[in-house]
Amino acid sequence: MASRMMWLVAGLVILGLILLTVGAVIEPSRDKVDQSGQDQTKIHENAAITQEGESLIAIGLTLIAIGVGFVLAWAAPASATSRSGD
Secondary structure (H helix, E strand, O other): OHHHHHHHHHHHHHHHHHHHHHHHHHOOOHHHEEOOOOOOOOEEOOOHHHHHHHHHHHHHHHHHHHHHHHHHHHHOOOOOOOOOOO
């Protein structure tokens, strides 16, 4: 059971890294994005391509954070002993 959980967590982290990489690749650099809407040669900030890239980056980072959280919770389980002797 524990090995399945670790494979699931590893899969989450790898999926997060893949989504993060794809989002970073399709996200245009800031010098190609027009925030004012005046320059016709640049991509507008609210264009679909910038939204998709940012969304993939956010989902990827979320999956990585969830995976790291599971690893930390698995690595340091709570102690079952109590201090009733004090």
